[in-house]
Amino acid sequence: MQYQTETSIKSKIAIDIQNLTLQLGKKSLFENASCVIKTNHKTALIGENGVGKTTLINEIIKNTNKSIKINPGIRIGYFSQDFTNLNFQKSVIENVMQNTNKSEKMVKNVLANLLFKDKDIHKKIENLSGGERVKASIAKILVSENNMLILDEPTNFLDIESIESLEKLLKEYNGTILFVTHDKTFIDNIATDVLLIKNHKIIEHEGNYTSYLQYQEEKSKKKETYTENNKLLLDFKLSQISSELSVTKDEERKKELEEEFNRLIQLRNLTN
Numbered sequence: 001m002q003y004q005t006e007t008s009i010k011s012k013i014a015i016d017i018q019n020l021t022l023q024l025g026k027k028s029l030f031e032n033a034s035c036v037i038k039t040n041h042k043t044a045l046i047g048e049n050g051v052g053k054t055t056l057i058n059e060i061i062k063n064t065n066k067s068i069k070i071n072p073g074i075r076i077g078y079f080s081q082d083f084t085n086l087n088f089q090k091s092v093i094e095n096v097m098q099n100t101n102k103s104e105k106m107v108k109n110v111l112a113n114l115l116f117k118d119k120d121i122h123k124k125i126e127n128l129s130g131g132e133r134v135k136a137s138i139a140k141i142l143v144s145e146n147n148m149l150i151l152d153e154p155t156n157f158l159d160i161e162s163i164e165s166l167e168k169l170l171k172e173y174n175g176t177i178l179f180v181t182h183d184k185t186f187i188d189n190i191a192t193d194v195l196l197i198k199n200h201k202i203i204e205h206e207g208n209y210t211s212y213l214q215y216q217e218e219k220s221k222k223k224e225t226y227t228e229n230n231k232l233l234l235d236f237k238l239s240q241i242s243s244e245l246s247v248t249k250d251e252e253r254k255k256e257l258e259e260e261f262n263r264l265i266q267l268r269n270l271t272n
């Protein structure tokens with residue numbers, strides 16, 4: 001299935017970030033950082049927890065920062081972890097049908113492609129699991145009028161099968177994508193470009209994650225690359241746990257997650 005984008009963008013640059021300097025409270029996140037996000041490329045935004053990936057995306061969405069120029073032809077569909085695009089009192093199908101001129105048949109097809117069961121699409125969002133909420137939110141974005149997707153950690157909460165079906169939909173998406181994830185396979189399967197936030201700068205790499213790692217390997221010793229991989233894996237697990245922690249109501253599960261989180265944080269500190 002093709003998700004045709006409405007406007008064809010002539011410029012090769014979707015978003016142009018030049019000399020971005022940004023502080024949050026006392027913490028400096030970016031110092032003269034620059035990069036471009038190319039039109040119709042699928043760019044993975046990576047970096048350790050807390051480097052400012054979500055903050056950068058928020059700045060793009062707000063579109064008030066003078067250092068960030070968004071091509072006027074770009075219309076963004078935005079997935080954030082707080083499900084701001086969903087009405088929790090309404091059903092999946094009601095939510096997804098809300099901002100689209102696509103037919104109900106087409107919308108149901110997208111939901112089916114995301115492995116939504118027929119009987120679940122009439123459930124209210126408030127009664128869904130974390131993973132189903134992610135899928136409902138992404139389905140709503142996929143069928144809305146846009147030509148760029150910005151997805152902040154869409155893989156959290158999703159099981160392997162759902163991640164694979166999301167991969168397929170994103171590969172078929174006929175527009176620009178900027179996405180954050182700690183899932184290396186997901187990056188490798190989708191990304192044409194990688195942006196890495198490190199030391200308050202944004203490092204651009206044309207190519208997928210594997211080619212990025214190869215490039216890094218040439219530059220540094222193998223041992224350092226190994227540490228980087230371990231860190232990414234730990235960061236991935238940490239961010240999954242914190243996502244689950246933010247929604248779980250089960251006290252016992254909460255305690256279990258907190259213990260696992262603390263254990264991983266200690267490991268993470270050892271790899272620094």
Ligand SMILES: Nc1ncnc2c1ncn2[C@@H]1O[C@H](COP(=O)(O)OP(=O)(O)O)[C@@H](O)[C@H]1O
Nearest residue numbers: 024025027029048049050051052053054055056
């Ligand atoms: N409103 C805020 N005030 C001060 N610091 C913040 C605020 N929001 C986030 N931060 C801090 O800014 C840093 C970057 O956060 P974030 O952009 O969420 O990182 P990432 O998405 O890469 O994990 C983190 O260290 C976080 O604690």
Ligand SMILES: [Mg+2]
Nearest residue numbers: 053054055152
């Ligand atoms: Mg984040």
